[in-house]
Amino acid sequence: MAGLCEGRVVIVTGAGRGLGRAHALAYAAEGAKVVVNDLGVGLDGLPGPDSPAAQVAREIGELGGQALAHGGDIATSQGAASLVAAAVDTFGRVDTLVNNAGFLRDRMLVNLDEDDWDAVMRVHLKGHFLPLRSAAAWWRAEAKAGRPVAARVVNTSSGAGLLGSVGQGNYSAAKAGILGLTMVAAQEMGHYGVQVNAIAPAARTRMTERTFAETMAVPEEGAFDAMAPANVSPLVVWLGADASAGVTGRVFEAEGGRITVMEGWRPGPTADRGARWTPAEAGEATRKLLAAAQAPLPVYGAR
Numbered sequence: 001m002a003g004l005c006e007g008r009v010v011i012v013t014g015a016g017r018g019l020g021r022a023h024a025l026a027y028a029a030e031g032a033k034v035v036v037n038d039l040g041v042g043l044d045g046l047p048g049p050d051s052p053a054a055q056v057a058r059e060i061g062e063l064g065g066q067a068l069a070h071g072g073d074i075a076t077s078q079g080a081a082s083l084v085a086a087a088v089d090t091f092g093r094v095d096t097l098v099n100n101a102g103f104l105r106d107r108m109l110v111n112l113d114e115d116d117w118d119a120v121m122r123v124h125l126k127g128h129f130l131p132l133r134s135a136a137a138w139w140r141a142e143a144k145a146g147r148p149v150a151a152r153v154v155n156t157s158s159g160a161g162l163l164g165s166v167g168q169g170n171y172s173a174a175k176a177g178i179l180g181l182t183m184v185a186a187q188e189m190g191h192y193g194v195q196v197n198a199i200a201p202a203a204r205t206r207m208t209e210r211t212f213a214e215t216m217a218v219p220e221e222g223a224f225d226a227m228a229p230a231n232v233s234p235l236v237v238w239l240g241a242d243a244s245a246g247v248t249g250r251v252f253e254a255e256g257g258r259i260t261v262m263e264g265w266r267p268g269p270t271a272d273r274g275a276r277w278t279p280a281e282a283g284e285a286t287r288k289l290l291a292a293a294q295a296p297l298p299v300y301g302a303r
């Protein structure tokens, strides 16, 4: 039986370990040629001993698939451009981009260094924008040359971006920014054949195995391992395949055996005075609106 991604060329950033690795293997299992990007950094983004990208590319090869390792930094223009160029030079095209690379620098805001703010915004937010821009330029040129484009982008947000997470002000802001970027990219790129969606995953990786040790624990032998990263990949593969035609600008939570469509900000109770309020009147009206509104979902880690 032909795989869901037969003939497609798929780039996965940060695919040397964790969720990205699981996505890369799952795409290869569905017939895609995969470009496995990973800079090989530590948990905090500082340089690590080696890039695990080559190891994952080798694994895919041993399983009978085709893969190419790329060790560049996706948060630089040069790294992002060379990633798309590597796909085109080696496999002749690019069909799907999965933006996934990232790391954490958790601190309460009062103790958060400017450096830790910048590093996390850079890797997640700029690290989504730059590969997206490089791939978009290639797809737009294809469309202009009259070749049909059925391209897909899967961005990686987080529950922290959707609801906020205590101790992760930098990460929550970057991951919320990715949701805004996804909405805009879906609109701007739709007319030349590109669909853009985002996921908020949860899985056991080096990023979560210590902080959420209990939730992430490996179950007894034989039980469903809900927190295995590979559980998130089927949705990512489908969103990156031809089969997801018509689905764009949407956000999904994916964890274990569950897929949830996230319904975003929409107007709640509203009042219009038809003229300018005084501050006291605005306050009184706002109290009434809040009383009629749904309570927000709790921020992760809220006491």
Ligand SMILES: NC(=O)c1ccc[n+]([C@@H]2O[C@H](COP(=O)([O-])OP(=O)(O)OC[C@H]3O[C@@H](n4cnc5c(N)ncnc54)[C@H](O)[C@@H]3O)[C@@H](O)[C@H]2O)c1
Residues within 6 Å of the ligand: 013, 014, 015, 016, 017, 018, 019, 020, 037, 038, 039, 040, 041, 042, 043, 045, 072, 073, 074, 075, 100, 101, 102, 103, 123, 127, 156, 157, 158, 159, 200, 201, 202, 203, 204, 205, 206, 207, 208
């Ligand atoms: N694990 C979870 O439960 C969870 C939850 C929500 C969101 N996420 C998001 O999922 C994505 C993957 O996380 P993970 O849990 O698999 O973490 P991970 O640390 O296992 O994998 C991330 C990979 O990204 C690579 N990387 C970091 N900076 C890079 C750069 N500049 N260029 C190229 N590669 C780079 C790292 O070397 C690492 O291999 C991240 O964006 C993370 O924020 C994870």
